[in-house]
Amino acid sequence: xAFKTSKSLIIGAIxxxxxxxxxxxxxxxGSSDYKQxxxxxSFNGAFGKYDRAAAQRGYKVYREVCSSCHQLKHxxxxxxxxxxAPFYLEDFPNPNDNPYVKNFAADWQIEDIDGDTGxxxxxxxxxxxxFPEIYPNAAAARASNGGAVPPDLSVMVKARNNGADYVxxxxxxxxxxxxxDVELTPGLYYNPVMDGGKIGMPPQLEDxxxxxxxxxxMDHGKVKLIPAPENTAKQMAYDVTQFLAWSADPKLEQRKxxxxxxxxxxxxxxxxxxxxxxxxxxxxxx
Amino acid sequence: xxxxxxYEPKYAAAKWMDQRLPIIRMGAxxxxxxxxxxxxxxxxxxxxxALCLVVxxxxxxxxxxxxxxxxxxxxxSVQRIxxxxxxxxxxxxxxxxxxxxxxxxxYMHMFRGLYYGSxxxxxxxxxxxxxxxxxxxxxTAFLGYTxxxxxxxxxxxxxxxxxxxxxxxxxxxxxEWLLGGYxxxxxxxxxxxxxxxxxxFVIAALVGLHVWALHHVGQNNPIGISAKTESDTLSFHxxxxxxxxxxxxxxxxxxxxFLFYLPDALGHADNYIEADALKTPPHIVPEWYFLPFYAxxxxxPSKLFGILxxxxxxxxxxVLPWLDTHKVRSMRFRPIAKWFFLIFIVxxxxxxxxxxETPDNVVPVIGLGKMTFYTLSQIATLYYFAYFLIIxxxxxxVEKPIKRxxxxxxxxxxxxxxxxxxxxxx
Amino acid sequence: xxxxxVHTTDADLEDGSKRDFIFLATGAxxxxxxxxxxxxxxxxxxKAADTLAAGSIEIDLSKIGEGQQLKMLWRGKPVFVxxxxxxxxxxxxxxxxxxxxxxxxxxxxxxxxxxxxVNQKYLVMVGVCTHFGCxxxxxxxxxxxxxxxxxxxxxxxSGRIRKGPAPKNMVIPPYSFISENVIKVG
Numbered sequence: 001x002a003f004k005t006s007k008s009l010i011i012g013a014i015x016x017x018x019x020x021x022x023x024x025x026x027x028x029x030g031s032s033d034y035k036q037x038x039x040x041x042s043f044n045g046a047f048g049k050y051d052r053a054a055a056q057r058g059y060k061v062y063r064e065v066c067s068s069c070h071q072l073k074h075x076x077x078x079x080x081x082x083x084x085a086p087f088y089l090e091d092f093p094n095p096n097d098n099p100y101v102k103n104f105a106a107d108w109q110i111e112d113i114d115g116d117t118g119x120x121x122x123x124x125x126x127x128x129x130x131f132p133e134i135y136p137n138a139a140a141a142r143a144s145n146g147g148a149v150p151p152d153l154s155v156m157v158k159a160r161n162n163g164a165d166y167v168x169x170x171x172x173x174x175x176x177x178x179x180x181d182v183e184l185t186p187g188l189y190y191n192p193v194m195d196g197g198k199i200g201m202p203p204q205l206e207d208x209x210x211x212x213x214x215x216x217x218m219d220h221g222k223v224k225l226i227p228a229p230e231n232t233a234k235q236m237a238y239d240v241t242q243f244l245a246w247s248a249d250p251k252l253e254q255r256k257x258x259x260x261x262x263x264x265x266x267x268x269x270x271x272x273x274x275x276x277x278x279x280x281x282x283x284x285x286x
Numbered sequence: 287x288x289x290x291x292x293y294e295p296k297y298a299a300a301k302w303m304d305q306r307l308p309i310i311r312m313g314a315x316x317x318x319x320x321x322x323x324x325x326x327x328x329x330x331x332x333x334x335x336a337l338c339l340v341v342x343x344x345x346x347x348x349x350x351x352x353x354x355x356x357x358x359x360x361x362x363s364v365q366r367i368x369x370x371x372x373x374x375x376x377x378x379x380x381x382x383x384x385x386x387x388x389x390x391x392x393y394m395h396m397f398r399g400l401y402y403g404s405x406x407x408x409x410x411x412x413x414x415x416x417x418x419x420x421x422x423x424x425x426t427a428f429l430g431y432t433x434x435x436x437x438x439x440x441x442x443x444x445x446x447x448x449x450x451x452x453x454x455x456x457x458x459x460x461x462e463w464l465l466g467g468y469x470x471x472x473x474x475x476x477x478x479x480x481x482x483x484x485x486x487f488v489i490a491a492l493v494g495l496h497v498w499a500l501h502h503v504g505q506n507n508p509i510g511i512s513a514k515t516e517s518d519t520l521s522f523h524x525x526x527x528x529x530x531x532x533x534x535x536x537x538x539x540x541x542x543x544f545l546f547y548l549p550d551a552l553g554h555a556d557n558y559i560e561a562d563a564l565k566t567p568p569h570i571v572p573e574w575y576f577l578p579f580y581a582x583x584x585x586x587p588s589k590l591f592g593i594l595x596x597x598x599x600x601x602x603x604x605v606l607p608w609l610d611t612h613k614v615r616s617m618r619f620r621p622i623a624k625w626f627f628l629i630f631i632v633x634x635x636x637x638x639x640x641x642x643e644t645p646d647n648v649v650p651v652i653g654l655g656k657m658t659f660y661t662l663s664q665i666a667t668l669y670y671f672a673y674f675l676i677i678x679x680x681x682x683x684v685e686k687p688i689k690r691x692x693x694x695x696x697x698x699x700x701x702x703x704x705x706x707x708x709x710x711x712x
Numbered sequence: 713x714x715x716x717x718v719h720t721t722d723a724d725l726e727d728g729s730k731r732d733f734i735f736l737a738t739g740a741x742x743x744x745x746x747x748x749x750x751x752x753x754x755x756x757x758x759k760a761a762d763t764l765a766a767g768s769i770e771i772d773l774s775k776i777g778e779g780q781q782l783k784m785l786w787r788g789k790p791v792f793v794x795x796x797x798x799x800x801x802x803x804x805x806x807x808x809x810x811x812x813x814x815x816x817x818x819x820x821x822x823x824x825x826x827x828x829x830v831n832q833k834y835l836v837m838v839g840v841c842t843h844f845g846c847x848x849x850x851x852x853x854x855x856x857x858x859x860x861x862x863x864x865x866x867x868x869x870s871g872r873i874r875k876g877p878a879p880k881n882m883v884i885p886p887y888s889f890i891s892e893n894v895i896k897v898g
Contacts, residue, residue, distance in 0.1 A: 046547060074365040078765050096765055116775070128765035151559075154365070158550065159558035195568060248558075251368070251375035258376070259546020265745060266539045272738040273532040279734055280528045284520065285698050286323045348756055370761035373752035531742075 034176050034192030036169040039238070043164075043245055046260065049253050050246045052217040053226035055086035058243025061210050061236050063107070066153065069145065069201075072131040074154035075247055077105035081127070084253045086246060090218055096127040108132060146187035148200030157241070157248035164245050169193045171237040174203040205233040291315050320519035321526050322507035324694050328402075329505070329526075330533030331395040337534055338388040339493065343486050345381040346430075353433065355479035357472045360435035361560040379549045385427050386552040387541050389575035392420060401627055403615030404506040410607040412503070415496040417603045422489045427573065429482035432475065436557030437567045443470045443478070445570065452590045469563065509697050510615025511690065518694040569644070577641030578634055584645055584660070585667040595667065602674045609674050611682030619687040626681070630673045633666045640666065768898035770890070773834050781850050783839065786897050790847055791885060792839040793895075796869060801832045803856060804870040811874075814881045818870040821881070825889045836895065837871045838885050843878035858882070 042051045059080065062072075080087045081095030092098040105125035110132055114121045125132070134150075135141035141149045157163035170193040178190040182197050191199040212228035212235075229235050246252075293314040295301040304311055352371050354363035367374035396416070399405060405413035432443040447470065451461040466473030504513060513519045520526070544551065552574060556567040572580050583596040602609070617624045640663035643649075651657045691697035769786050771793055776782050782793040796804070804818040821837070822830045839858075841848050846862035853859030853866035855874045860867075865876030872881040887897040 074362060074369065076762065076765065078761070079369065082761070094764075128762070155558045159555050161555050163555065255375060255379075255546055255549070259542060262542050262546060263539060265741075265748075266535055266542055269738070269741050269745060270532065270535040270539065272734065272741055273528065273535050275734050276738045277528045277532045280524045284323065284525070286520075344753065348753065351757065352760075366760070366762065370763075372755045372758050372760065374756060374760075376752055377756060 034173060036165055036193065037172075038165055039168055039241075041164050041245070042242070043252055046256060048256060050084075050086070051242050052086050052088075053215050054239045054242040055246050056215040056217070056243075057210075057212055057228075057236075058239035058241070059086060059104075060212075061205075061240040062153075062243055063104075064210050065204050065236075066240065067131075067134070069134060069150040070153045071134050071150075072154045072247060073133070073152050074130075076128060076130045077101050077108075077125055078127040079247075079250065080104060082250065084246075084250060086217075086243065088218060089223075090221055098127070101127045105129060146200055150201070153244055153247065155248045157245045159248075163248065164241050166193060167244055168237050168241045170199075171205050171240070172233060205236045207232045209233070210236055292318060316501070317521070317523040317527070319501060319522040320513065320516070321505055321522050322513045322518060322694050323520045323525075324507050324509065324698050325505065325526065325529075326508050327529075327533055328394070328398040328508075330530050331391050331398060333530035334391045334534055334537050335388070335395060336493070337537075338384065338391055339486070339490060341384050342381065342388060343490070345377050345384060346483070346486065348377050349381055350479075350483060353479075355433070355476050357435060357475055357561070360433065360475060364434045376545075379545055382553065383541065383545045383549060385430065386544070386573070386575065387537075388423065389427070391537070392423065393575075396420070397631060400630075401617050402506055402508055403510050403610070403612075403617065405607045406510075406610065406615050407607070408503045409499075409506060412496060412499045413607055414604055415492055415499060417600070419489055419492045419496060420603075421600060422485055422492060424576070426482060426485040426489065427575070429478045429485065431573060432470075432478045433482060434557060435475065435561045437559045437561055437565075438554045438557040438570065440470055440561035440563070441566055441570050442572060443474065447474075449593050452593050454590070506615060507694060508616060509618060509691065509694065511692075511694060511697070513694055515693065515695065571642055574638065574642075577639075578637035579641070581637040581639075581641035581663040582667045582670065584641075585663045599670060602671065606674060606678075610678040612678075612685060612687075614687040614690070619690045620681070620685055621688055622685050623678070623681050626673060626677050629669065633669045633673075636666045637663060637670065768896055770894055770896050771836075772894050774893040776834075778833075784897075786838075786885065790839040791897055792835070792837050792850070792871075792882075794835045794850070796833055796835055800856065800869040804832075804868060807868060807870075807872070813873050814879070816870075816872060816881055821870055821872075821884055823884075823887060823889070826892060835869075835871060836884065836887055836897070838883040840882070841865055841878055842873065842880040842882060843876070848882075 042049060042054075062070075078095040078098075078101055079085060081092060081098030081101040082088060083093075085095070087098060087100040087104075088095075089098055089100070095101055105127045108125040108129075108131070109122040110125045110129050112121055112123050113119070135144065138149055151159075157167055160166040170191060173191050173193045174189060176190070176192045178184070179197075182190055184190060184198060188198045188200060189202055190197055191201075208231055210231055212231045214225050214227050216223050216225055218224075249255075291311055291314075293304075293311045295304045295310070300310055303309070349367065352363065352367045352374065354360060364378065367378050369375075371377075399413065399416070428442070428446055432439045447461055447464050450464055451457045453460055462468060464474075465471070466477060507513070554571070554573075556570075559567075571577065579596050579599060582599050583592045586592045586595060612620065612623070614620055617627055640659045643659040645658065645660040645663070647659050648656045649659060649662060651662070766787075769784055769791070771782065771784060771791075773793065773795070776793060776795040778795050779797050780795050784791050784793070801818075807818075809815040809817070819830050819832065822832060822835065824830050839847055841860040841862065843860065843863055843865050846860050848858035848860040848865070848867060850858055853875075855866050855868035857869045857871060857874075858867040859865070860876070860878065863877050865878035866874050867878075867882060868874050870881075873879070885897050887895050890896050
């Protein structure tokens with residue numbers, strides 16, 4: 001009897017969980033006939049990891065293309081050199097000392113107060129600084145962009161259903177032919193990935209836009225040189241999505257690793273408890 | 287059921303304590319509490335729920351150490367917890383996913399109670415306390431969902447507090463009093479945080495009463511026949527501690543799968559967008575555990591009546607012990623009620639589905655052609671209330687139960703103990 | 713325990729060790745798990761990554777006039793930078809180590825500049841009384857140094873404890889010269 005009930009319990013739990021997740025997934029959905037590419041992202045699945053070389057190039061795409069309008073307000077430069085981050089180096093466990101991080105930080109101008117005069121001054125960034133605001137306020141952002149505020153990108157990949165596919169496809173979907181019933185006012189572009197098909201952002205990526213250099217990544221404790229791929233628009237969309245996916249979920253690799261250990265542990269504990277249970281009840285009819 | 291205490295202090299110090307504060311006796315009596323020997327796995331959800339409460343309170347107190355309840359900083363502080371606080375990513379996810387797991391377990395626990403008639407005399411108070419816990423859980427979950435200050439937090443809070451605005455005459459003042467302003471704002475966030483911190487301890491106190499009442503009258507069991515003789519029962523420890531522990535470990539596996547591999551599957555992407563009072567997300571739905579009630583709310587085209595109906599769906603649970611008048615507790619022996627109960631479960635899932643969908647969307651129904659979710663939710667709502675207000679009361683008068691065993695011992699061992707040795711243990 | 717069918721057989725007795733093993737293994741596994749869960753619960757109270765990252769300030773010494781003291785916040789604590797007068801330096805040098813509660817030579821409490829020499833003019837220290845953490849008042853007390861108003865500790869012109877309940881000299885923070893006149897604390 002215990003076996004039967006435990007079986008029905010497990011089946012019941014699976015059914016309940018499946019129906020619930022089914023509901024959650026059913027809540028999403030697109031808005032047009034545009035066929036989105038479904039990328040097999042390296043970070044999907046139980047053992048998924050970010051493609052560090054792509055994420056490094058993705059930072060470059062962000063810096064040279066996106067960052068003129070879109071902030072990464074929840075990220076500090078030091079985050080780029082954290083464990084699990086694109087620019088992590090084993091020799092620099094403290095990301096503040098990471099040479100990449102220092103260079104990137106210094107590449108940005110940060111507003112500060114001069115300690116002597118009290119004036120607002122600009123200085124090169126430190127690793128502990130956060131990515132600076134691009135517009136002084138929301139009104140300025142709206143005014144510079146035809147009424148649409150460019151959203152923050154720190155957690156963008158989590159802020160949409162299937163966010164990685166969304167960002168990737170959004171960057172590439174501008175070529176889709178505009179249906180007759182979509183009316184565009186000046187300053188709006190047709191993009192079928194966007195809800196409603198209208199977007200304030202002009203097309204950004206084109207082949208050859210960002211120059212790619214070879215990048216160095218940590219591979220099993222060694223520095224490995226990854227040659228630069230061809231800088232097509234698709235490659236750039238892929239790379240910047242890898243970077244933004246990391247930005248939205250920087251602890252993904254740690255989470256999945258911990259998860260594997262935890263679940264293995266719990267399975268062992270369950271088996272031990274099951275045998276203990278059998279022992280305790282071995283002479284008891286129930 | 288609780289019977290006289292069998293605890294005898296072994297040491298002088300224990301005896302000294304026992305005469306002054308019999309707390310060791312209380313613990314010992316708890317552990318040796320005579321429990322029906324035929325409790326199945328559906329009875330392990332009580333233990334699982336106790337664990338859920340502990341997990342939520344522990345992780346919640348920790349999150350409160352890092353969270354900032356301020357409309358300008360709340361969203362960023364959650365991001366900081368996920369990025370910079372040691373193990374913050376784990377604890378924040380644990381709390382968010384834990385809420386879903388808590389509700390998953392409580393629904394199992396409630397369905398079990400409904401099926402085995404655990405609400406019937408003498409367990410009405412246990413049931414009512416349980417309903418109160420469920421109500422407090424819903425309030426806590428709603429308040430907590432506001433705190434990350436995402437789009438769903440903000441608009442969920444706006445919609446739910448709007449319910450109070452439907453109260454005739456004083457509605458608007460009542461709503462503004464709850465919000466501490468004209469709309470959801472900093473004052474709202476701060477009071478929601480304070481109440482979200484308070485309510486779990488109220489829940490813990492209610493759980494104390496729930497368990498106290500349970501130990502006063504004794505557990506129900508799958509055949510619904512009270513334990514009468516000593517051979518009907520087993521000591522809680524080690525028999526049910528080990529069984530509960532096994533069930534908890536299996537439950538934790540499911541918890542861990544969600545926590546580590548699907549942390550956002552039960553949430554909404556929109557809540558990763560910071561609250562914006564100027565823009566409502568296109569598709570706002572509550573968390574999955576509120577969906578059935580959300581569907582009931584939308585099943586009638588009147589604001590006030592919808593809210594009353596939704597409240598009624600919860601109130602009806604409180605008075606259930608007096609609606610189901612059938613003298614047999616367990617539906618194992620109620621051939622008709624059993625089927626109505628199964629339909630009831632299906633209807634609850636259906637309501638959940640309707641709650642997640644846009645009411646005007648069309649769904650193909652076998653045999654009936656096409657139907658909108660709106661119509662579907664009306665049918666399911668009708669059944670939900672009919673089950674409690676018509677079906678159970680009527681069955682109480684007319685349903686003939688099938689033959690029941692005389693006692694738990696006989697149910698387990700058969701009519702004669704001679705068979706015991708032959709029957710396999712499991 | 714109201715088991716109706718307990719059989720005490722030889723098989724049961726032999727089972728004893730096996731049963732003990734399974735219970736022990738289960739208990740040990742559960743305890744290990746509980747300990748593993750305990751660690752994140754404790755560790756979360758430690759310094760977060762942003763707290764660890766924030767942490768250094770730069771101070772231009774040339775802007776501090778003789779006999780003046782600069783007070784700046786570093787990691788939430790005041791750092792005193794005092795441009796000492798010749799009299800104060802002489803006073804600090806004249807003290808016999810034997811009279812000190814926490815014996816330290818004044819020059820050991822200073823860090824060498826880029827030239828390798830110690831400039832006794834500038835004393836940099838964490839301005840927190842080593843008793844219970846109050847901020848001492850400058851140019852006060854029986855030894856012309858600092859005086860802590862909370863419980864009456866007297867420090868000399870080198871920030872060394874001379875009288876009162878504080879056990880240690882005021883702490884020297886980690887700092888280095890990034891140029892002739894600019895130091896970086898932290």
